[in-house]
Amino acid sequence: MSDQITVGATAVMTSLVGLTLLARWWVRPEPSGRHRAPTLVLLRCPTSALDTEAAFCRAEGRVTVHARTRITKQFVCTECRSSNPDPLTADEARQEAS
Numbered sequence: 001m002s003d004q005i006t007v008g009a010t011a012v013m014t015s016l017v018g019l020t021l022l023a024r025w026w027v028r029p030e031p032s033g034r035h036r037a038p039t040l041v042l043l044r045c046p047t048s049a050l051d052t053e054a055a056f057c058r059a060e061g062r063v064t065v066h067a068r069t070r071i072t073k074q075f076v077c078t079e080c081r082s083s084n085p086d087p088l089t090a091d092e093a094r095q096e097a098s
Contacts, residue, residue, distance in 0.1 A: 052068075060080055064079050
């Protein structure tokens with residue numbers, strides 16, 4: 001008797017799982033929003049958040065590559081990470097003074 005109950009319960013559970021999967025497929029929403037929209041497989045070039053240029057580093061005492069962040073306009077050495085005065089703002093200050 002318990003074997004028949006086990007087989008019956010297994011059959012009921014299997015059919016419920018199958019019906020659940022069928023129901024989820026049947027009422028699946030259409031793709032919407034940018035995260036679900038179909039995309040082209042074109043790889044886009046990443047944009048850099050830093051403007052780089054060579055400048056004199058006061059901490060190392062030599063010319064190194066420096067980066068200027070676009071948002072905060074901080075001028076940082078990429079090797080020693082020390083902050084240095086930005087030559088663009090110094091040039092602008094000299095032009096305003098004269």
